[in-house]
Amino acid sequence: MIRTLRGWAIVRKPEAARKTRRSRIGCVRASIVATIRRLAACAVVLAGLATPALATTIGVAMVQPTGFTQLLRDGIESYAKSVPGVSVQFTYAPEGAGATQVEQVRQFIAAKVDALLILPVDPQANATITRLAQETDIPLVYANNGPREDWFAGRIAFVLPNDLVAGRLQMRKLAQMLDGKGRIAIIAGHPSHSATALRTRGVKEVAASFPGLSVVAEGAADWDRKKAAALVAGWLATGIALDAIVANNDEMAIGASDAVEAAGLPSDRILIGGVDATPDGLKAMQRKRMAVTVYQDAGLQARRAIDDALKLIRRETVQQYDWVPFELVTDRMSTTHFSK
Missing domain, CATH: 3.40.50.2300 (Response regulator)
Structure with missing residues (x-):
């Protein structure tokens, strides 16, 4: 009986130890898997924080803001901030300084902005600005002022009042x-x-x-x-x-x-x-x-200009001449x- 019991002890003791080891190994494996999963989740979050979302950038070249053009400039900036993922960059030129504005447009194109928003300073420069946008296939929106022709090729729109x-x-x-x-x-x-x-x-x-x-x-x-x-x-x-x-x-x-x-x-x-x-x-x-x-x-012109630029970026159809109404004020x- 003692031998037999010892035999059982000799046979069953290693089997119990193996079960215990397997159980411990299983727990360790589960713990490692859970840790790996947690680390992977953290890596995804950190990667998202380290890599900012790509913003849509609109380059705005305009006259020096004063009076109504100040209202228009503020409206463009305010509305762009309200649209997720959209930013605007401003440059200014005096009335009549067409060469300066053309150079500003060239710099925007070199910086690879997603669209151009132009308040022209010189009608003589408009043809060059339009050609640059057409050659680089970059969306172009003229706001408040711009060339008045029947139709323009390319991704071009005009947000204009009927003066x-x-x-x-x-x-x-x-x-x-x-x-x-x-x-x-x-x-x-x-x-x-x-x-x-x-x-x-x-x-x-x-x-x-x-x-x-x-x-x-x-x-x-x-x-x-x-x-x-x-x-x-x-x-x-x-x-x-x-x-x-x-x-x-x-x-x-x-x-x-x-x-x-x-x-x-x-x-x-x-x-x-x-x-x-x-x-x-x-x-x-x-x-x-x-x-x-x-x-x-001014606010309506700003909103339409930004909206038309975003539609052109997405290659959606845009009415080329987007007229903004006037209203008489008398009392x-x-x-x-x-x-x-």
Whole structure:
């Protein structure tokens, strides 16, 4: 019996040890597998942190921001921040500095931005900018200003206001306020911007339809408030009698109002109209220093420009001319509404 028991002990003891070892090995293997899985998961997370997501970059070449173009620039930046994975880079050039803007576009292309957003500074440079985009097959969006042709090959779009309509709206309201009779002066913007010619043309078309209206003075102030004030001060100093001053933008209209005030004339003696409905323009209307302005939606232009650029990047169909509407602003209720 003892031998037999010892025999069992000799036989069964190694078998129990083997089971114990197998159990321990199994536990160790499970622990190693779990550790490997945890390390692999951490590696994936760390890799994701170490490798940033590729951003879509839009290069914006534009005029020096001031007045309405400042609103447009801020709208572009703000909307781009709200779109995941989109960033914008800005460069600036003075009005008329076409060579500078062309070089900025070349630098954007060399940096491999995903799209170009251009607020032109010189119409003579537009053809070169368009050609560069076409040759490199990079999406190009002109905003607020740009060439006006029937069609362009390549991934090109235009987000533009109809400036001819702005001039017509502005002048028609002023003509109504003058009962169709009076002497008017026109202050034009910078000659490099298409809005200057189109808004002025719209003003003159409407004025010509009223036999009692006559244009007695005209000059350019390059969108600038101080230049407009100096221009109007010169007119008043030479004894030119005016019933209305029609300016291509609000900044020049405010300058005209400054000159009228400096001359000691009542604020309602000469009706003054502007375009853009900038915050300063709306304040001038509320203070009765301006009679009319025309609302140009900078935020809408910015959003459409970014959206069109992103669609072109994805090679989606985009309406080549994306027109942005104007809206006449004439009373306190309207100015309060547009100030929001």
